[in-house]
Amino acid sequence: MSTPNPPKGIMEPTEQLAIIIPTLTGIVGRIQPAQLDNETPCAAFTVQGVLDHMISGARAFAPAFRGEELGPAMPVQADPEKHPVTEFRQAMVELLDAVNAPGALERTVSAPFGDVPGSVFARFVAFDGLIHGWDLATATNQPFDPPDEVVAAVAAFARKALTPEMRDGDTFAAESETSGGAGRLEKLVAFSGRSL
Structure with missing residues (x-):
């Protein structure tokens, strides 16, 4: 696949x-335990399903940023005795550490859609995280208002990188x-294919 270069001055994926x-x-x-079975705008997943997807993805992607082979996204077995934030936080800390490791953005990463520079894959991770953040917030009636600068940076990348094949x-x-009054986030969510 092509690897679009972000416009000059755009936020780095690590930023x-x-x-x-942390917003996610x-x-x-x-999220309340009673909300875990709520449907989300991501048609394939409930709230618990989105969480499991993000946790397993983070655990699979972190090794790739460290230069290890991208492993399969292993299913997450939710522990009903634990709040999902514990596992989510651990997985995200590991992912963020891996993305910030020396050389992580320069090395080639074997992503699910092909080999790409780490910087490109990190931008895809940011795009995915922003969309799933909206999914979770919408499904659990929470506000979700990421900074405009972040949304603009993610949108600029997504509009170049998201191919018809994807x-x-x-x-x-x-x-x-x-609608005519849609904001930046709503436009990005719609671009990803979610129905508003």
């Missing part, structure tokens, strides 16, 4: 993730329509 991941952790920390209806669907 994006340093904001997105805050949302997860406010819109398989599973990972991403066809872009949905937005």
